[in-house]
Amino acid sequence: MFKILEIYFVRGTTDTSPKGKLYAKYFNSLRTLKKGGLLQKSKNNDNTKILTNSEQESNFESETDIDDHLSSIRHNTCTWPDLEIHWQATVKYRLNHIKTCENTKSIMDTWPNYKFPLGYKLIDIDFKFKFSQCENMLTNYDKIYDKLLSLVKVKVKDPAAQKLLTEMENTNIDDNGRNACIFYLIHSVLVPTSKIMKKDNNKRSLIKYSIKDSQTSFIIFAYTVEEIEKTISALREKGDPIQPFVMVVGTILKPKEILVFFDYAKFKVYSVVRAVDICFKIIHLFHLKYPLQCTMVWHFLQKMLYKLETPYDTVFPQVSKLICELIN
Numbered sequence: 436m437f438k439i440l441e442i443y444f445v446r447g448t449t450d451t452s453p454k455g456k457l458y459a460k461y462f463n464s465l466r467t468l469k470k471g472g473l474l475q476k477s478k479n480n481d482n483t484k485i486l487t488n489s490e491q492e493s494n495f496e497s498e499t500d501i502d503d504h505l506s507s508i509r510h511n512t513c514t515w516p517d518l519e520i521h522w523q524a525t526v527k528y529r530l531n532h533i534k535t536c537e538n539t540k541s542i543m544d545t546w547p548n549y550k551f552p553l554g555y556k557l558i559d560i561d562f563k564f565k566f567s568q569c570e571n572m573l574t575n576y577d578k579i580y581d582k583l584l585s586l587v588k589v590k591v592k593d594p595a596a597q598k599l600l601t602e603m604e605n606t607n608i609d610d611n612g613r614n615a616c617i618f619y620l621i622h623s624v625l626v627p628t629s630k631i632m633k634k635d636n637n638k639r640s641l642i643k644y645s646i647k648d649s650q651t652s653f654i655i656f657a658y659t660v661e662e663i664e665k666t667i668s669a670l671r672e673k674g675d676p677i678q679p680f681v682m683v684v685g686t687i688l689k690p691k692e693i694l695v696f697f698d699y700a701k702f703k704v705y706s707v708v709r710a711v712d713i714c715f716k717i718i719h720l721f722h723l724k725y726p727l728q729c730t731m732v733w734h735f736l737q738k739m740l741y742k743l744e745t746p747y748d749t750v751f752p753q754v755s756k757l758i759c760e761l762i763n
Contacts, residue, residue: 522561543698612687
């Protein structure tokens with residue numbers, strides 16, 4: 436093999452790195468750009484960080500003459516119907532700003548209206564504009580409910596899930612009870628395969644997430660609001676990022692109050708399905724990662740109910756198989 440000394444490149448093997456002038460030039464250039472502030476240094480992002488894929492999205496052409504709209508939003512000087520009008524008029528400007536934020540705190544500090552009791556309606560506005568290709572999740576869920584329930588009955592194997600199915604069939608429950616059961620049981624069909632390395636007292640251990648881990652990172656049940664607050668406090672004390680999730684006061688079969696928790700904001704809604712919808716929209720609008728414990732379930736909802744495809748999706752054979760069974 437002849438080498439042109441100025442540009443030669445030798446591909447590395449499984450045990451060695453590549454070498455050559457071209458390879459060295461590439462990494463020397465990266466180092467120079469980083470030192471000059473022209474290229475961001477890579478960071479180990481946790482789940483509260485905005486995903487790096489936001490950097491690869493193109494900016495929207497921002498609206499013009501929006502100072503009055505922004506002033507009304509920032510100074511909270513309008514009624515809710517007027518706020519929605521101002522919000523619609525500034526959606527491109529806001530989406531461009533979100534793209535530059537490093538974490539959700541930066542977003543909430545600039546747009547605290549998201550944390551209003553009806554802030555989920557503002558999330559709806561921004562999500563609908565950004566992901567206009569998405570299908571209506573609520574409509575698609577109603578279409579697949581019967582077939583999904585039939586598949587769940589066949590596929591769940593763990594005793595706790597089978598017991599819940601029996602209780603569901605033998606108890607007079609409303610739509611929220613039935614839907615809470617379905618969203619809880621899906622985790623027994625799409626059993627988590629994710630693993631994480633944890634360090635405790637200088638000892639490393641590999642932890643595999645369980646069905647219960649998947650369920651409780653998606654939806655939490657408690658008899659009182661106070662119990663839910665204690666659960667949230669316990670999660671914060673662990674220091675782990677808290678992704679959007681559904682909170683239900685009551686039991687799986689008899690939900691009394693339904694809320695969405697995100698970044699110290701609580702949205703009260705009247706439908707379990709709607710609560711899941713809001714969580715999904717928050718995750719995608721703010722470029723968050725799916726919780727690792729239940730990532731497979733979120734990918735299923737994304738593909739099946741929203742028909743949303745992104746370049747950053749993970750392929751799970753279990754998800755693909757379940758979707759095929761539902762549409763055939």
